[in-house]
Amino acid sequence: MIGAGWQLQALFVALAIYAGAALAAVFLPRRRLGLVYAASAAAASLAVVAEISAFFGEVVLKEHLPVGLPGVGLHIRLDGLSAFFGFIVNVGVLMTSIYGAGIKRDDLSKRIEPLYPAFCGAMNAVLLADDAYGFLFFWELMSLSSWALVVSRHDDPESRKAGYVYLVMAAGGTMALLFAFGGLAGASGGYAFDTMRASHLTPLVSALVLGAALIGAGSKAGIMPLHAWLPLAHPAAPSHVSALMSGVMTKVAIYALIRVVFDLLGDPQWWWSLPFILLGATSAVGALLYAVQDQDLKRLLAYSTIENVGIIFAGLGLAIAFKSSNIPPAAGIALAAALIHALNHSWFKSLLFLGAGAVLHATGTKQLDRLGGLIHRMPKTSAFWLIGALAISALPPLNGFVSEWLLFQAVLTGPVFPEPILQFLSPVLGAMLALAAGLAAACFVRAFGTVFLGRPRSPEAATAHEAPFAQTLAIGLLALLCILGGLLGGLTAFALNPLLVEYAGAAAAINTQTGPTPFSLIAFDQGRAIYDAPTIAFFVAVSSFTTMAAIHLFATKKTRRSPAWDCGFPDPSPATQYTASSYSQPLRRVYGGVVYSATETVDMPPPGSLREGHFRIRFSDYLWRFLYVMPANALWAISERFDLIHYLTIRRYLVLMFSTLIVLLVITATFM
């Protein structure tokens, strides 16, 4: 007999399974560790069912557990927003668990398997927490367990550096969130979210809370310029964990931001949207300029995550701007764009990372210029990866297009803003997003082309093998989700309406009922914008097949294989192919000097000499140098100056304290 509110109990059971799996993994022998993934998949499936039911039932379930801080306990709440993000988390966990079951157990297993379910459970628990203490506790648990997974290969110095940077950023981020919740709780210290919702903050405190939340959640989501840890840490983790960190954990950070800004902080001011829009646009374009140059397949994907987080930020910013300008339908569209993009990105980014993991496993390398030609040896992985690459480049009829289409609908509503700054910014944002879309396509053409097409560039790539069944199954399921998410995008958007009403104040912003087909997605009204994915898919399919048929009809029916035109010299070396760096050279020439001060040096041998020529590119990461290295050095220098204080006499210490006290008293006496 299932009573009301069973969803929350089901989630508790799922959390218990995660915790049990984490504990059991410590004691299980290595060959039994696959059970951890079975348990995680079971927990994730249960949670997905519960969250779907809670989301469509529009239930709000609350619980108060007597654990945690004495006298405060732990508040738990399951509402539409946490159910939606819980769905994202648990679908991701389900897929990576299926993939994980196909991983061969090796020496690393003992370091990965106990932490994997702990990480999954912590992400789930963050979404359920309904007070600041519980939220921060599980947030920190999430950070620490993922950190431990990042440093699982700690004998590698790169991995250690990634772990160090991640730890510093995560600690700073949690600190910022602590301040944000402190500001929300106010002097009376009501740390339950219900109390925060009811309280009214002064504009200054609201602004400070907003800034702290942006730093705290933004650093976890990887928004520029707080992204430095992400391209280091995400690739360093085992691939299925990379998929979780990039695809899912960044969404938990987005959830935190939505929870604080749209829910707890009360009515927005129009200028709150500015940091979101500016950071979002910068991240979208900036991160792709790095991604399009990068030689490491997994790091490239991590940069692309920053880009997508930027797009989500832009959507959130527009939603805030429209909501504060009292244009609810547009706010609903923008928020829907952000939410659907979060969902979509969790799917295609998990797909791409898992695919990269399969490639890494098959070839032992993730350097683009050592891969190539894998489409012949890993046909399934290649096909699924291509779908993911198309989806992330926002091509219709796949899922990435749905969210970007909605976002552009919101951008195009920009001229109705009352504030001139926003009127000015919205076309700029549109241009930046369009540039980002183009760069993303370039980036993934380059990645797919170098990894899967052409001839193998190394013996490892030439002898690669297809991934195990469980891994291709997980990647294939994600590809299926990307296709379905695209075709049924209208329905997804329609299902979000309750959330849009609650957080953007938009009643029925998304309407699918009045369209020409049941799947059409209508922004605002039918006369303005309709996107009908199945129709477009049908059109694309029909026109492609007609073209193909026509070519085969009028040309030849046979598939011919022949050597490529090589100026008459059939060249056996694969180094003469187009490479990843040659593909990105035009973009490097255009943006390189400004964005990463790329300098190219060509060293040609003089005529007649037989020595090799050399071509070198040097990069310098401005952001890393000015925002991370220089402040860190300054901090060291200051600390060394203050080191003198270590060696004062007792009386001088007393004088120090005494004079501080006197100064404070004098200030009080003067200004009170």
Place this chain on the structure above:
Amino acid sequence: MTNAYDVAHFLAGMMLVCSFTLLYQDRILAVLNTFAVQAIMLSLAVAWQGYVRNAPDLFITAAMAFGLKGIIIPVALNRMVEKLGIKRGVDQVVNVGVAMFLGLGLTSLALLLVLKVTPGAASFTREGLALALAIILLGLLQMILRRNAVTQIVGFMSIENGLILAATGARGMPLVVEVSVAFSVLIALFVFAVFLFRIRERFDSVDVESLDKVRAARAHR
């Protein structure tokens, strides 16, 4: 009621005078005696409060102040000084004139501050608080301006006197807190005593400068 004010202010003022005496007095036995006088003044002030406000628990506080700080601690310190054989005068870091000026400055700061910050409170509380704050600041100053460990301890104890005065002047601490503070001061005395004998064993002196030399040697090692 004006009588109640006058007596309370007289007693608190006497404590302040004792603080000034502690600041310039450079013979160690005299310092200990002055401290005893200050503690007795404190116990009288607390008892007067208990009588005026009809609060019997304040008499317990007064009795403790008298017993512990008026008798036991000065006697213990006296015996310590004898055992340690400290006969010479106490050396100050700055000369008496400067010390007095600093003391005056701190007292006026305390008065200014309290009178300005607490305009709403009853006038008795305000002035009592101001005097108590002055005593606390003077105690701190004494700890800084002295080189001898024993007089630094006396400075610490006189800070505690100021705190008790402030507490009784406002509303009075709960008795439990009062008792525990009193005992912690007693325990602090034991710690100080052990510490003193150890320093003395090591360096043949209780001048804290000799400690500093050790630290400095370590710092530059």
